Amino acid sequence: MAQEYKLKGLASFADLAPLEKIECEVDGISDGKVLVVKLDGEVHAMSPRCTHYGAPLKSGVLAPDGQLRCPWHGACFKVRSGDVEDAPALNALNKFDILERDGGVYIRATESDIKAGQRNPVSKCTVSNAEEKVVVVGGGSGTIGAVQTLRELKYPGSITIISKEPEIVIDRTKLSKALIADPAKILWRPREWFTEAGIDIIKDEVASVDFAAKTVTTATGSTHRYTNLILATGGQPRTLPLPGFRDELSNVFALRDVSNVQDILAAAGDSKKNIVVIGSSFIGMEVGNALAQNHAVTIVGMESAPMERVLGSRIGAVLRRNLEKNGVAFKLSADVEKATASDANPTAVGAVHLKDGTVLPADLVILGVGVRPATDFLRDNNALSLQKDGSIATDEHFAVPELNGVFAVGDIATFPYYGPDGEASQCASSTGTSRRMRDGLWRAQSRAPLASLPPKSFIPIFWSAVGAQMRYCGNTVNDYDDIVVKGELREAKFAAFYARGDVVVAVATMGMDPIMSKCAELMRRGLMPGKKEIADGVDVLAVNL
Known part of the structure; x- marks a missing residue:
């Protein structure tokens, strides 16, 4: 009481x-x-x-x-x-x-x-309108955002999730950051939550969609009718079309779900191993950093600094130094040529060869070369035209304009971005990360099957464990032409302001909370100071909202 x-x-x-x-x-x-x-x-x-x-x-x-x-x-x-x-x-x-x-x-x-300290916003739910049926394809963060919001907003119809994911739904960010192998420790919601919320889960893979008949067919042959369809299949790890990486050799891993973490940890074992991570993306950097505690890790990247395209070489150099302090070695501005087998086991990887002649010993290899939209099941569908990168174009409600009652969210969606310098520009999720697109889904798209509500502005945010916590808001999809840095890069305590002209389009920080969050709010409200003001010493934390 x-x-x-x-x-x-x-x-x-x-x-x-x-x-x-x-x-x-x-x-x-x-x-x-x-x-x-x-x-x-x-x-x-x-x-x-x-x-x-x-x-x-x-x-x-x-x-x-x-x-x-x-x-x-x-x-x-x-x-x-x-x-x-x-x-x-x-x-x-x-x-x-x-x-x-x-x-x-x-x-x-x-x-x-x-x-x-918190409360579950969704109480037990009983379906009151059997004619209304939302089917969600996929089992990632986009899915939990959609189904939870639908139930919060008292959607009366049935909700069915169809996904081949081993667990629904996990905090996928912890796979690369902490290599957590127990799904129970990273579940967003237990299975009982979905049952109480009146949400059915079908563990299957969607093989095709008949948009005219409004039905989804799975790999096992079952068919499901929908009134609204939410496509949230996420990203699929890219592979390398090179000798030794085309399934010829074992102990070459991508990272997508808990089973991948389990396989990586089993291959690494307790004794010190030589581990090569291909790709200096955030996934590659996080995995490499996590494994460097007990193993000899080398990260191979094509850029001159980690994440150079997104963050620039100066900030990329900070990330590199952070990981080098933890024992990670780097081979940058490098091209991979092939992988070869181990002398002791001709079916397992033993080395990674670079085009400059460098041979890196490798007891296991982890691929962090990016993701592509998981839309293969839609490629031959004449009712939907995929973008060149395989993503699905949506409007600001995340609705697919050419299809009635169909929405796409997360890593498969290309949507209008209205952040700084973003009006009428397209922000393609496949060029960024799922954590950036999840923000857009969370309160905007998931309302769409209920009513024609106005789209809600948001600023993409992501974070990464790269020797220290790095935080980022905004979007550099339209590129940037200058960076203003405040703080001390050598001490990994800084705020970097990415500008296109005088417009600050993104901010990355390390060790300077809550500058990123303040900048995200300033961007959302159209109050973000310009590059010249930042360079002249304006303190964003002192700017009134």
């Missing part, structure tokens, strides 16, 4: 300035804390930490429209309700009644709600 608890360190609502947020201890509850926020003259109390990875929301960014953004990964919450506004958080914040009396401020709550 709820009761009143006094908050320490806050005597009156009048002590709070407009848009101020403070974290208060709850008297009488060990480790009990709440966040108190003043918005439009009203005071709100809620859970103090982001429900994604536990970042302190007191360090987050509060906008005048009541959106509170996490300082680490950009998840957003509505102050007035505690509900999730943007990914990557799934659970809402607990909200508490707050009052002042007798020279103190109190909340009315239960101890369990205070300690829980």
